[in-house]
Amino acid sequence: MTEKKWWKESVVYQIYPRSFYDSNQDGIGDLKGIIQKLDYFVDLGVDVIWICPMYQSPNDDNGYDISDYQSIMEEFGTMEDFDRLLDEAHDRGLKVILDLVLNHTSDEHQWFIESRSAKDHPKRDWYIWRDQPNNWESIFGGSAWEYDDKTGQYYLHIFSKKQPDLNWENEEVRHNLYDMVNWWLDKGIDGFRIDAISHIKKTDGLPDAQNPEGKPYAPAWEHMMNVDGIHDFLEELNQQTFSNYDIMTVAEANGVGTEDIHQWVGQSGKFNMVFQFEHLALWDGESNKDLNIIELKETLTRWQKTLERDGWNALFIENHDIPRVTSTWGNDSNYWRESATALGAMYFFMKGTPFIYQGQEIGMTNSEFKQIGEFNDVRTINHYYLKKQEGYNHEEIMAILNKTSRDHSRTPMQWNNQDHAGFSQTSPWLKVNDNYEWLNVEKQQNDEGSVLSFYKKMIKLRRQYDVFIYGQYELQMADHPTIFSYTREYEGVRMLIVTNLSEQPAVMDSFDIDKLLLSNDSDASSNVLNPYEARVYKLK
Ligand code: GLC
Ligand code: CA
Numbered sequence: 001m002t003e004k005k006w007w008k009e010s011v012v013y014q015i016y017p018r019s020f021y022d023s024n025q026d027g028i029g030d031l032k033g034i035i036q037k038l039d040y041f042v043d044l045g046v047d048v049i050w051i052c053p054m055y056q057s058p059n060d061d062n063g064y065d066i067s068d069y070q071s072i073m074e075e076f077g078t079m080e081d082f083d084r085l086l087d088e089a090h091d092r093g094l095k096v097i098l099d100l101v102l103n104h105t106s107d108e109h110q111w112f113i114e115s116r117s118a119k120d121h122p123k124r125d126w127y128i129w130r131d132q133p134n135n136w137e138s139i140f141g142g143s144a145w146e147y148d149d150k151t152g153q154y155y156l157h158i159f160s161k162k163q164p165d166l167n168w169e170n171e172e173v174r175h176n177l178y179d180m181v182n183w184w185l186d187k188g189i190d191g192f193r194i195d196a197i198s199h200i201k202k203t204d205g206l207p208d209a210q211n212p213e214g215k216p217y218a219p220a221w222e223h224m225m226n227v228d229g230i231h232d233f234l235e236e237l238n239q240q241t242f243s244n245y246d247i248m249t250v251a252e253a254n255g256v257g258t259e260d261i262h263q264w265v266g267q268s269g270k271f272n273m274v275f276q277f278e279h280l281a282l283w284d285g286e287s288n289k290d291l292n293i294i295e296l297k298e299t300l301t302r303w304q305k306t307l308e309r310d311g312w313n314a315l316f317i318e319n320h321d322i323p324r325v326t327s328t329w330g331n332d333s334n335y336w337r338e339s340a341t342a343l344g345a346m347y348f349f350m351k352g353t354p355f356i357y358q359g360q361e362i363g364m365t366n367s368e369f370k371q372i373g374e375f376n377d378v379r380t381i382n383h384y385y386l387k388k389q390e391g392y393n394h395e396e397i398m399a400i401l402n403k404t405s406r407d408h409s410r411t412p413m414q415w416n417n418q419d420h421a422g423f424s425q426t427s428p429w430l431k432v433n434d435n436y437e438w439l440n441v442e443k444q445q446n447d448e449g450s451v452l453s454f455y456k457k458m459i460k461l462r463r464q465y466d467v468f469i470y471g472q473y474e475l476q477m478a479d480h481p482t483i484f485s486y487t488r489e490y491e492g493v494r495m496l497i498v499t500n501l502s503e504q505p506a507v508m509d510s511f512d513i514d515k516l517l518l519s520n521d522s523d524a525s526s527n528v529l530n531p532y533e534a535r536v537y538k539l540k
Helices: 031-036 038-044 079-091 110-117 171-187 230-240 278-282 293-306 336-348 378-389 394-404 441-445 451-464
Strands: 012-015 048-051 068-072 095-101 145-148 153-156 191-195 248-252 273-275 353-357 472-476 483-490 493-500 513-519 534-539
Touching (some): 031 038, 031 079, 038 451, 068 079, 068 171, 171 230, 248 353, 278 293, 293 472, 336 451, 336 534, 441 451, 451 513
Parallel strands (some): 012 048, 191 248, 248 273
Antiparallel strands (some): 483 493
């Protein structure tokens, strides 16, 4: 029997603060902006908000490069604003979780400034310094090593060169991080999303990566992702921090699979749940790999089944690192509303805690970026120049980036059809998507058939029926090429979710139906599903 927990019964809303709401008209979202929109979350029905990094940062990677863990980015406000946000959220029954970046800091963090100052500085060993670089490639492209003139050595950065990796082998580093984590927990926050945590352990000796193509740098996943020995660190982290509080923890765990997930979550785990990456790889805009529904069913069902008795899933189809799902997996022109809602229903009723990324609940789509200067994301810009070196021309690169860039999910939230989509009264830091005039919160707020109303109904259903939280998952119609369907069952109540994830009509099997609870189509009476039709039934 699954143990009951508040974090299992919650729906989480992810906020990218820079793009959410600008309260002081400088074109940048901020904490007061979030405070002003707290009632929006209450109206939507979510239980928890996750705020992407809002700590002091020079913003090389929009806050994921932290220069002071215990203060707030000036553009976002002050610690007083944060305390008020926390209080006002709690007053409304909302919980707040923060992003926790432990793999690296900014190169402008005091620790790194000291570390780089001299080879014999006591903090030298807090980061990873070598006389010679190995051949590892950074996740953001190029070498993972940066030469530092001052002392004539290289430091390791598996993300941008302004994000030097902390040396987790150093005990002092770990204990300083734990103190910081506990400081936030003692403030009364409700948990963390733990960034890039599967990268904290590197293979001893930092050996070169396999490099069959003989390139200057090679992907070094086997040496810096989910490396043997990582669980000693995670266990200690959990013991010294999380396990002493009743909080929600969700780890970003690239490279963790169903084979080893039980070391991460459940009885012998260190987190409540993880963001696994497998389903994200099923679509790839760069190599033109389209989503295959059979593969999607196989992948998500394997995660459901693996964590059936022990552990818990984090359910998500969008975040700030991937393009908009309605544009990639769905169809953002002819079947915009249908695909936005069908994809929502597909994942939302699985067993686990659903996460909604800001704007997903109104079906926001990819933007069109016409010039390289319109992009902001460090990874996107790095890719542009690396592709140039590889011989691609400008148009070819822009076509790729228009499919893959992380900036698609970071365009300002579309609140209404006024200038700058109601996000700000001034030009925002990143261009608003042109479709804000018809695609915005205000337009959908009072429309029963809107994507937003559909999300509200899904959230209500989860709240109304325990079976959507604790019920057993079974895949149905496993071999159907376009229908993703499953049942949930708990204490004698059975539900059926059916979604047609294609542009062709599809025929569903017959089931013993009691009643229809939710549909994204005006007519759900026959067994033929329209393109991207989604239905939720109670079974007899
Ligand atoms: C995670 C974040 C991403 C960030 C990276 C480095 O993957 O989600 O936005 O760039 O870690 O911190
Ligand atoms: Ca602002």
